[in-house]
Amino acid sequence: MSEFDYDLFVIGGGSGGVRAARVAAGETGARVALAEESRYGGTCVIRGCVPKKLMVFASEFSHMPDAARCYGWDIADGSFDWKTFRGHLHEELDRLEGVYRKMLKGSGVETFDARARLRDPHTVELSTGEVKTAKHILVATGGRPVRPQVPGANCGIVSDDIFDLEDLPKSILIIGGGYIACEFACILNGLGVEVTQYYRGAQILRGFDEEARGLIADAMKENGIDLHVGTNIASLVAATGDEDPNLDAAHMSGPVEAARYGTSEPEPGPGVPVRVKGTNGQDRVFDMVLFATGRAPNTDDMGLEEAGVTLGKRGGISVDEYSQTSVPSIYAIGDVTNRVNLTPVAIREGMQFVETVFRGNPTPVDHDLIPSAIFTQPEFGTIGLTEEEARDREPVEVYATSFRPMNTAFAGRPDRVLMKLIVSKETRKVLGCHIVAPGAGEMIQLAGIAVKMGATKEDFDRTVAVHPTMAEELVTMRQPSRSG
Template sequence: MDFDYDLFVIGGGSGGVRAARIAAAEGKAKVALAEESRMGGTCVIRGCVPKKLMVFASEYPGLVDEAAAYGWEASAGAFDWPRFRGHLATELDRLEQVYRRNLERAGVTIFDQRATLADPHTVRLADGTARTAKHILIAAGGRPVRPSMPNAHLGMVSDDIFAMPSLPKSILIVGGGYIACEFACILNGLGVEVTQYYRGAQILRGFDDEARGLIAEMMRAQGIDLHLGTNLVEMAPAEGHPERQPTEFDAAMGMPASDSDAAGHAAPAAPRGAPSGPIWVKATNGSERVFDAVLFATGRAPNTPGLGLEDLGVRLGRNGQVVVDAYSQSSVPSIFAVGDVTDRINLTPVAIREGHAFADTIFGGRKTAVDHDLVPSAVFTQPELGTIGLTEEQAREAHRIEVYCTSFRPMRTAFIDRPERVLFKLIVEADTRRVLGCHIVAPGAGELIQMIGVAVKMGATKEDLDRTVAVHPTISEELVTMRTPVRTA
């Protein structure tokens, strides 16, 4: 059978773009790619890149305070959000064009529209036309989800943050994962009054207990009103609420529409970039408050609904993810999937590795499986968390371990009597001496974990680290100077 393309990719994010480029440029395949939104996907347009730029912006007030404490005449003025947002939009436009040019340079045909599956070898585009392909790659990514509760449409999700026309004076962030905590720190640094509700006993579930405990303490010390064991039970428009005075944010956002129709059905979600405010909320602890805005950071889901996968017999998991094997192949032989849509490890570099490995396997003659073990990652809170490998809690379930840990006030901020602390922690297998995990809470932890991640991935032992001469004076020297375990298990 003759096909229009060797490969058709659905999704223009990092994983899909890498797969398309490698298949076309190195595999000499005829490739097409469809993207219904903007080229670059979540990471470039709605995630990693704009978020990290907001992190940079939010850190400057603290740096100005430090400078003044060190003797400089320094003060921070008001933050100009519209100016920052305009510059951000220009940068994202530039990056999007870079992605597009790289695809075109590789010879990939681009369709700027939604694509769904008609059969195992046919893709149907939004304009009604169909294209056939020997292989189809699903790289549609994921999306933030709102909780199932009345008036949830009044709240924003992470996609909406970057399009706000003005900053709210106050915001409630619901959630305790890395997205919730990162935006809590970012908005707090930009001068927003931040309250955070999380229903669990501690933020950052799944990360090392000591590390997430320290981050929670530091967030509170910075002025974030963090409530654990607390969730939202009701929310409604607060127009005319006696405790609330109108703000510039209200005018920019507009007042919310009715929360339900005549039949009692929930109103549709607010348009992206147009969150509603002010909003009255009631929490499980009984408190009632009004905020300019509410941000739901309560989870993400794979972008599989409506693609036609189930009709073709593609196996989906409980969360809607495409179930794939080690080579990213689904239960239908001609259909593959990479990135967040598979819900394996939802990180951009992992999606890129998966896309590249897929292209190598199918078009490069090199059967390649992605190694999902010991993937370093970072949480861009303030301070940051860098992590690789097992947490202490995970390691003690399967290994006999030694735990090396230290926490202290770093020289830079101790000198000006600031309360910030850092933490360095190594999880070591007692018998083999191999480092099973490393967890760092410190400024620049994301940079540090990349370096130590190389050693951990190579199988470094505690003695390998001990033989390394420390760089002094640095906070990272603690990684090679901890001699005595604080506990064993």
């Protein structure tokens, strides 16, 4: 008889934790339990990737009638019904959560709908009052969006709140310039919301390829998003009933048109009309403000440090290449470690954890050359080094082309796409691939296989083009655009 209740106790029912739990239980015969205080599926399924991508699909229909008429279809403009969409959305999320629960049960994992805290390296205490012991503990509690520490921030919403809105606002200010901010700017714009975006940096999507960032920013503006870079909030207050004669009435919109606004901050929660003064001199009222200014690992009040687990500077759990913490019996995967915060990475880390701990085959996690996609409009797919990063490391050649794709050019739209390869002069390996185009996420998954395998520019050149497609440009660019 084991001295522990379980071989493994997983804290967190997101994609990484669920995968690790069910594989350990179903394929290695381990006795496994999992605790989740919220909904099974975690950020990706319930509050992130899945509902966001469904909103992307919904928003893309806004351009369809006009484009269809250019192709000869007699289609009238329609209207978007948020309540209808939201109902279908929550039905789908409920279905997916049920799938996660069913998979855990089918694998023999015992589940607890409760919050779990560490009591010591082998013990967890549940919010139900139960205490459980395990030979190994895996922390997979993910992350959460955070509001900035500024007065009035309580009046704004965060990305988790979007999917539960009763109604869409007529106007919204989005604060931030990362991928979450830009994706929701494009989504809400496509759904008919008047979108303004402030970002304090010089260009959106910091850390990504400069040329790609610029093209996406231009496209967002062209599509009607009022994007302001180098801009931050000077003041932020909830709307009140006090008249303010200095407010620019031309900038009022939606249900706040007839209201009067003051400068005192009442106690309402997020999602109320807000008056914002920007550092760009703009002074106006928005029906809603969305903060997309960062995320934080869910490590608060979990007993981690008391159990001896070391945390990093930003609150993430520090782990080695095998996802092991400073306490040998405790491991951590996914966003809570603040390594590479992507769902497929968390799943891969969960699989490697099982391989290491329960199959006796120590397997480090490979975080090199991970393809990813940003679902702006147009989409952005990327893998490997940016042009700027590559130039700092070694001499490179840059192969790039930007053009109007056939589909939208025929419809008279100004949309442009970008295909870009960064190539090592010495080895001829493709060090980076960057695509800005409709469907870029689908393209980069396939291009990512070649880049991960170490394909050279000549390997790309030897591949026959699929014509007529946008992606054929990846194998037809013969002369470098620049080198250095």
